[in-house]
Amino acid sequence: MAQSETVSATDATKARKSELGRKLATVPANVWFVAIILLLVPTFTGDFVQYQVFGWSFVLGLISLSLMFLAGYGGMVSLVQMTVAAVAGYCVAIFGTSGVAEISMGWPWYLSVIAAILIATLFCVATGALAVRTEGIYTIMITLAIASAFFYFTRQNYTIFNGFTGFNGVLPPHLFGIDWRSPTAFYYLSLFWAAAGYFAVVYVSRTPFGLALQGVRDNPRRMAALGYSVNAHRIAAYAFAGVLAAVGGILLTWSNGQISPGTAAVGPVIDILVIAVIGGINTPIGPFIGALIYVVLRTYALDFLVALNLSGERFKLLVGLGFLIIVYWSPDGVCGLWNKFAPKLRLKRKENASTEGKTDV
Amino acid sequence: MSEQSLKQDIGTEYALELRGVTKQFGALNALTDITMSIRPGERRAVLGSNGAGKTTLFNCITGDFPPTSGSVMFFGEDVTAFPAHERIRRGLRRTYQISLLFDGLTVRDNVYLACRGVSRGRFSMRRANGDDALMHAAENLIDIVHLDDVREATVSDLSYGQQRQLEIALALAGAPRLVLLDEPAAGLSPSERKDLVSILGRLPTHMGYVIIEHDMDVALRVADRVTMMHNGKIFKDGAPEEIENDPEVQALYLGGGHD
Structure with a gap:
């Protein structure tokens, strides 16, 4: 049957198919493996793990990915990414529907989502335009300053941001008859956007824009001498990162069902950096690994500590210890550890195989 | 004659024109009142001892940093206030003394x-x-x-x-119109130098360049005109043979070049 299909197919579709086949064949086996596992996770896990562990990891990973893109490819450590996510979350609450009917404007979900992504991206670009004139520690300081300003502003402003309480009842739409906040649906929703963000970053890193951004990171002076506007490139990177963070922010708000100043307080803002560093800030998969470690520690450290007769509030101590240990052993996070040890393991396996071969002879 | 002066007024006669370019780093005068012009397609060598201000001159021309005073005209356009990438997009190019790759x-x-x-x-x-x-x-x-x-x-x-x-x-x-080459031959072996000279010799004739070079042999072979710099000022300017045979230049090069 497959044969008759290819015979009847036109040359163009055949060419396209073979091209697609070739591209799919270049995807490494471990990517397939991870993809299949992730697709099957809901079949062997409960609601809590799907929603609170994986869903949350995907969302935090996506927000952290926007920082990884700026820091890893652009050399700009921006602490404003969680704030960008919160701007998107607030926009969804303000333009769409929430429990605070006096403020929420009740737009249809697609309009409020589009507006949220646009406004959050603009916010990220505006921050970038200020920050790109600085380097290193000063970029961190200026973005942290903007993040804290946003936190205090939302906490004090009641007419737009509803102050300390923020907005509750911010829910995803019931599309195609599915409640997207139900654990399995949200698992796939967040997995889809996390994967989309991941592949977008991988793709963009090899486009002229991505290559030039890495050039700006390594050698801004030479890039200017090749005709590139260094600042314009950096600002464009903020725009791309802004879209990633905005999508993450909307998902975060939907999964919590609420948005309040605490979402983007200084703690969570820095957590995004911690997540990226734990996982590995130089590769796009790093933030997701970091997010999973962070969420697992946050979720289970409490039980662990209570079991040891310690106060459960000290879970941050465990997160901090984990951070210290990983950064001490590998400045490049878990991905760095992997890169360090995987070749050795492979070598050992080869040696074993060759010695086995010899004994066979 | 009048046509020529008109041309000079609007500045199209020159690929590059520097008018009184001065660069100070704090109290140090790296460049003092440099005025020079390069015609389209011209091949110019800039000679001078270490610290003569050759690379600083390049940095002012390309906009890596701006001059303290004076102006830089590129094909008749005042580019003094332009950022580096805008000058590059207009056809200016440069290489670096220490490779920036x-x-x-x-x-x-x-x-x-x-x-x-x-x-x-x-x-x-x-x-x-x-x-x-x-x-x-x-x-x-x-x-x-x-x-x-x-x-x-x-x-x-x-x-x-x-x-x-x-x-x-x-x-x-x-499509470069003028290329600034900052010591491209430094550290090269004799055969690599020969290769470099042949690469430069085969560039299209409309493409001018300015080359900073310590090695007199290379400089004199690849340039139509030579500018000698010393202590941030232009010391001599002329055809390669003139400069080579100039007793003052010889004294500067062979006699250590101290004041």
Whole structure:
């Protein structure tokens, strides 16, 4: 049957198919493996793990990915990414529907989502335009300053941001008859956007824009001498990162069902950096690994500590210890550890195989 | 005569014109009142001892940093206030004395980035494929500087001489009108120098360049005109033979060049 299909197919579709086949064949086996596992996770896990562990990891990973893109490819450590996510979350609450009917404007979900992504991206670009004139520690300081300003502003402003309480009842739409906040649906929703963000970053890193951004990171002076506007490139990177963070922010708000100043307080803002560093800030998969470690520690450290007769509030101590240990052993996070040890393991396996071969002879 | 003076007034006669360019670093006068002009297609060598201000001059011309005072005209346009990338897009190019390359990228990607920098689509979000016109241009440049054997190699794996050749390739991307070469021959072996001279000799005649060079032999072979700098000022200016035979230049070069 497959044969008759290819015979009847036109040359163009055949060419396209073979091209697609070739591209799919270049995807490494471990990517397939991870993809299949992730697709099957809901079949062997409960609601809590799907929603609170994986869903949350995907969302935090996506927000952290926007920082990884700026820091890893652009050399700009921006602490404003969680704030960008919160701007998107607030926009969804303000333009769409929430429990605070006096403020929420009740737009249809697609309009409020589009507006949220646009406004959050603009916010990220505006921050970038200020920050790109600085380097290193000063970029961190200026973005942290903007993040804290946003936190205090939302906490004090009641007419737009509803102050300390923020907005509750911010829910995803019931599309195609599915409640997207139900654990399995949200698992796939967040997995889809996390994967989309991941592949977008991988793709963009090899486009002229991505290559030039890495050039700006390594050698801004030479890039200017090749005709590139260094600042314009950096600002464009903020725009791309802004879209990633905005999508993450909307998902975060939907999964919590609420948005309040605490979402983007200084703690969570820095957590995004911690997540990226734990996982590995130089590769796009790093933030997701970091997010999973962070969420697992946050979720289970409490039980662990209570079991040891310690106060459960000290879970941050465990997160901090984990951070210290990983950064001490590998400045490049878990991905760095992997890169360090995987070749050795492979070598050992080869040696074993060759010695086995010899004994066979 | 009057036509010529008119031309001079609007400045189109020169590819590059410096008017009283001065650069101070704190109390140090790196450049003092440099006035010079270079015609389109001219090949000029700039000589001078260490600290004479040659590289500072290049930095002021390309906009790596602005001059303290004076103005820089590029093909009749005042570019003094322009950022570096705007000057590059107008046809100015430069190489660096200490190679500034992208060590983690391949030779091809380096040259491709250079070609992309002076064309449209710098922000393109589409990956380049094999039949991209700019990719062809990059391959071409790699051939011109004789790096065709190592086009797939990562820059950090290249020899020093090959890195210097790549520097030149990056400066030839697009349609340069004037190229500033900052000591391209420094540290090269005699055979590599010969190669460099032949690369420069084969550039199209409309493409002018200014070359900083310590080696008199190389400088005199590749230039139509020579400018001698000393202590941030222009010391002598003339045809290669004139400069070579000038007793003051000889004293400066052979006698250590101290005041």
